[in-house]
Amino acid sequence: MKSSSRAVMAVGVPLFCLLTVVAATLVVSGWGQPRAVAAAAETEPKVPFGLPPVFFPEDNPYSAAKVELGRLLYFDKRLSTDNTVSCASCHSPSKGYTDGAPVSTGIKGQKGGRSAPTVINRAYSTRQFWDGRAPSLEAQAVGPIANPIEMTNLKSEKAAHGAVVARLKKIEGYRKRFVKVFGTANFTIDHVGKAIATFERTVLSGNSPYDRYVNGDKSALNASQTRGFNVFFKKAACDSCHLGFNFTDGSFENIGIGMDKPKPDLGRFVVTGKASDKGSFKTPTLREIEHTGPYMHDGRFKTLEEVVDHYDKGGIKNPNLDARLKPLKLTNQDKKDLVAFLKALSGEGWQHIKAPKSFPK
Numbered sequence: 001m002k003s004s005s006r007a008v009m010a011v012g013v014p015l016f017c018l019l020t021v022v023a024a025t026l027v028v029s030g031w032g033q034p035r036a037v038a039a040a041a042e043t044e045p046k047v048p049f050g051l052p053p054v055f056f057p058e059d060n061p062y063s064a065a066k067v068e069l070g071r072l073l074y075f076d077k078r079l080s081t082d083n084t085v086s087c088a089s090c091h092s093p094s095k096g097y098t099d100g101a102p103v104s105t106g107i108k109g110q111k112g113g114r115s116a117p118t119v120i121n122r123a124y125s126t127r128q129f130w131d132g133r134a135p136s137l138e139a140q141a142v143g144p145i146a147n148p149i150e151m152t153n154l155k156s157e158k159a160a161h162g163a164v165v166a167r168l169k170k171i172e173g174y175r176k177r178f179v180k181v182f183g184t185a186n187f188t189i190d191h192v193g194k195a196i197a198t199f200e201r202t203v204l205s206g207n208s209p210y211d212r213y214v215n216g217d218k219s220a221l222n223a224s225q226t227r228g229f230n231v232f233f234k235k236a237a238c239d240s241c242h243l244g245f246n247f248t249d250g251s252f253e254n255i256g257i258g259m260d261k262p263k264p265d266l267g268r269f270v271v272t273g274k275a276s277d278k279g280s281f282k283t284p285t286l287r288e289i290e291h292t293g294p295y296m297h298d299g300r301f302k303t304l305e306e307v308v309d310h311y312d313k314g315g316i317k318n319p320n321l322d323a324r325l326k327p328l329k330l331t332n333q334d335k336k337d338l339v340a341f342l343k344a345l346s347g348e349g350w351q352h353i354k355a356p357k358s359f360p361k
C-alpha cells in the first residue's frame with residue numbers, strides 16, 4: 001500500500017465511521033425517515049418450493065392481520081350492491097380461483113365478455129386483466145366493485161366505491177379491523193384494495209412435480225410427462241411466451257383467439273391504441289392449468305387437448321398473428337405427452353386457504 005493511500009485511509013475510516021454514527025442516530029431518532037419510526041415489519045410468509053419471494057410494495061407492506069382482513073373482504077358478498085356476489089363467486093378456491101365458466105356471471109345474472117383468470121400467482125405480475133389495463137393488484141381489486149356487470153348497480157365508479165366503503169364502515173367488526181391494520185377508522189376504497197391485494201399475494205402455487213424435476217428429482221415426472229417436457233420446451237417451444245418460473249413473462253401476444261368472430265375483442269389494443277396490439281392478450285400462467293378451464297380469454301376451449309390442437313394448427317389466421325404460431329406437426333403421442341406435462345404444473349400453496357366460516361358483524 002502506498003503511503004498516500006494509507007493517509008487517505010487514516011482520515012477516511014474515522015470519517016466514514018463518524019458519518020455512519022450520525023446517519024444511524026438520525027434514523028433512530030426518525031429524522032426525515034417516517035419508515036424508521038414504524039413498527040418493525042412482520043416476517044413475510046414462506047413461498048412454496050420453486051417460487052421466488054413475493055414482492056410486497058413499500059406502500060402496502062405485508063402483515064398477517066392485513067391478509068386476514070383481505071380474506072374476509074374477498075369472500076364477503078356484502079361488497080356487491082345486492083349482497084349476492086363476492087370476488088370468490090368468480091374466483092373460487094374450489095375451481096382453482098376461477099369460476100369454471102367460459103365467461104363470468106355478475107349480479108342479476110349478467111354475463112361479462114371475458115373468462116375469469118385465476119388469482120393464483122398473480123402476486124408475480126404487475127399488469128392485471130387480460131389486456132393489462134390495471135397497473136397493480138391494488139388497482140385491480142377495486143375494479144370489480146365498480147363494474148356494473150360484476151358487483152354494482154351504481155353508474156359511477158365514485159358512487160359505487162363510496163357505497164361499499166359506507167357499508168363497511170357501518171359494520172363494527174370491519175371498523176375494528178381497519179383500525180388495527182391501517183390505523184384509521186376513516187378508511188377509503190384504497191385501503192379496501194390494499195387489504196384484498198395483500199390477501200391475493202398469499203394465494204400461490206409451487207412445489208409441483210415440474211419444480212421437483214428441474215431441481216434434480218428425475219422421478220417427479222413420469223415417462224409421458226418427461227417426453228411432454230421436451231415437446232413443451234423444444235419441439236413446440238411453448239416457452240417462447242410461457243417462460244420462467246411462472247410460465248409467463250406477462251407479455252401481450254396475438255395467438256388468434258377471437259379473431260374469427262365478426263366483432264372481435266381487440267384486447268391490448270383497447271389500452272394502447274396501437275394497431276399492432278389488435279387481438280393481443282396477456283400470456284397467462286400455466287400453473288394449476290388443469291384446474292382453471294375453460295381456457296382462453298373467451299373460454300372457448302373446454303379441455304387442454306383442444307388448446308394443444310389450436311397450437312398444433314398454428315393458431316387462427318389474422319393480420320397480427322404472432323410469427324411463432326406455425327403448424328407444429330405434433331404426433332398424437334406428442335399431444336398426449338404435452339397435456340400430461342401441463343398437468344405436472346399443479347402444485348400446492350393455495351389449497352389450505354378456505355372461505356371464512358363467519359364474517360364481521
Ligand code: HEC
Nearest residue numbers: 086087090104105106114115116117128129130141144150
Ligand atoms: C362477476 C365475476 C367477477 C367478480 C365478481 C370478480 N371478478 Fe375478477 N375477474 C373477472 C373477469 C371476467 C376478469 C377478466 C376481465 C378482463 O380481463 O377484462 C377478472 C380479472 C381479475 C384479475 C386479473 C387476473 C389476471 O390474470 O390479470 C384479478 C386479480 C381479479 N379479477 C381479482 C378479483 C377480485 C379481488 C375481485 C373482488 C373485488 C374480483 N376479481 C371480482 C371476473 C370477476
Ligand code: HEC
Nearest residue numbers: 236238241253257281282283284295296297307311322324
Ligand atoms: C406467441 C406466444 C405464445 C406461444 C408460443 C404459446 N402461447 Fe399459450 N398463450 C398465449 C397467450 C397470449 C394466451 C392467451 C390468449 C387469449 O386468451 O387470447 C395463451 C393461452 C394459453 C393457454 C390457456 C390459459 C388460460 O388460462 O386460459 C394454455 C393452456 C396455453 N396457452 C398453452 C400453451 C402451450 C401448450 C403452448 C405450446 C404448444 C403455448 N401455449 C404456446 C401465448 C402463447
